[in-house]
Amino acid sequence: MGVRLAKPGEFTQRALLNGKQSLLAVEALKDLVSAATDTQLRMAQACLGAWPEWIEKAKTRLAPWIARAEAVLDYGDDEIIQLDFNTLQAEIALIRETFHVEQMRSSAARWLRDGIRVALVGRPNSGKSTLFNALAGEDRAIVTEIPGTTRDVLEIRTEWSGLPLYLFDTAGLRNSNDPVERLGVARVAGVLEKVDLILHLLPLMDQGSDLEILNRLAPFQGKVLEVRTFGDQGRGAGGIVVSAMTGDLQALKVALQDRFLGPHSPDACLGALATLRQREVLDELVFQSDLVLGLSESCPPELVASALQGMWALLARLTGEDRVESTLDQVFSGFCLGK
Ligand SMILES: Nc1nc2c(ncn2[C@@H]2O[C@H](COP(=O)(O)OP(=O)(O)OP(=O)(O)O)[C@@H](O)[C@H]2O)c(=O)[nH]1
Numbered sequence: 001m002g003v004r005l006a007k008p009g010e011f012t013q014r015a016l017l018n019g020k021q022s023l024l025a026v027e028a029l030k031d032l033v034s035a036a037t038d039t040q041l042r043m044a045q046a047c048l049g050a051w052p053e054w055i056e057k058a059k060t061r062l063a064p065w066i067a068r069a070e071a072v073l074d075y076g077d078d079e080i081i082q083l084d085f086n087t088l089q090a091e092i093a094l095i096r097e098t099f100h101v102e103q104m105r106s107s108a109a110r111w112l113r114d115g116i117r118v119a120l121v122g123r124p125n126s127g128k129s130t131l132f133n134a135l136a137g138e139d140r141a142i143v144t145e146i147p148g149t150t151r152d153v154l155e156i157r158t159e160w161s162g163l164p165l166y167l168f169d170t171a172g173l174r175n176s177n178d179p180v181e182r183l184g185v186a187r188v189a190g191v192l193e194k195v196d197l198i199l200h201l202l203p204l205m206d207q208g209s210d211l212e213i214l215n216r217l218a219p220f221q222g223k224v225l226e227v228r229t230f231g232d233q234g235r236g237a238g239g240i241v242v243s244a245m246t247g248d249l250q251a252l253k254v255a256l257q258d259r260f261l262g263p264h265s266p267d268a269c270l271g272a273l274a275t276l277r278q279r280e281v282l283d284e285l286v287f288q289s290d291l292v293l294g295l296s297e298s299c300p301p302e303l304v305a306s307a308l309q310g311m312w313a314l315l316a317r318l319t320g321e322d323r324v325e326s327t328l329d330q331v332f333s334g335f336c337l338g339k
Pocket residue numbers: 122123124125126127128129130131142143144145146147148149150151170171172173229230231232233242243244245246
């Protein structure tokens with residue numbers, strides 16, 4: 001009867017191709033469908049609709065300069081039209097600054113969109129499972145005073161203090177003769193590889209960690225954060241001190257927000273461009289702006305015109321106005337059938 005099944009995202013794709021939606025809104029729709037936490041939902045919602053104002057402003061600022069640069073190419077010999085190079089550079093510097101601000105915001109927003117993978121490691125009885133439960137807000141992992149309680153890796157997805165977290169509770173690190181516990185410890189290595197952050201739990205009363213644990217964590221130094229547990233049992237230690245027992249996790253909250261969001265609050269990340277594709281284009285926009293800023297007045301006008309065109313093309317790639325098929329395929333392949 002001439003009927004066929006719709007391709008993944010085909011209805012949305014038609015809306016895009018008919019100019020009813022921008023690629024940014026389409027990507028937000030995709031995020032909306034797959035949002036798993038409140039923050040992810042709010043982030044997606046903030047990107048639906050018209051594209052952000054800063055893009056529109058950048059285009060408005062850039063357009064006359066492209067026109068001028070092209071005119072210089074056509075009529076420059078007659079000296080009717082000149083390019084005021086200093087004003088051009090000042091304008092581009094302003095545009096670059098807005099790109100840079102967005103770049104910073106999106107590197108924070110990325111964590112809110114994608115979630116942060118966090119492993120809890122430490123010696124047996126260092127309070128990993130207790131902290132895991134506290135962060136998850138539910139009694140998920142078994143907690144006992146017997147060292148070596150946790151064997152398997154436990155994973156839970158949760159939202160804590162506005163941060164979407166994938167938490168991994170692991171077996172306490174020690175040399176054990178128990179074959180089951182040994183298997184559990186062996187699994188920790190795989191977790192360390194794949195997470196974004198390793199919380200190395202060290203009870204307040206411990207003087208330091210044993211060499212074995214430090215050696216294991218050494219290859220991941222850049223993503224290890226030491227957290228002193230059993231904060232209710234004493235005082236005096238500096239650094240991040242928490243007590244999962246009493247629920248005092250403020251220091252950890254500050255440390256995580258600082259590390260992943262920097263100066264941006266979760267709310268300040270709403271509307272930021274957070275997908276990998278968008279972040280890549282943003283990086284290129286900053287790079288391309290720097291390229292223009294690196295030009296000198298003696299450069300051939302062709303070079304100026306083409307560098308400005310490059311910025312324009314990147315903005316069009318961001319919004320999807322350029323309709324490049326490979327970009328569209330990349331975006332729509334993640335959609336469900338129909339939609
Ligand atoms: N006072 C106090 N006790 C705690 C705290 N955190 C954990 N505990 C206790 O310490 C013991 C061990 O806690 P777990 O959370 O099971 O420790 P773990 O690191 O998961 O231990 P393994 O799974 O054996 O590696 C339990 O009896 C907890 O109740 C804390 O912050 N304060």
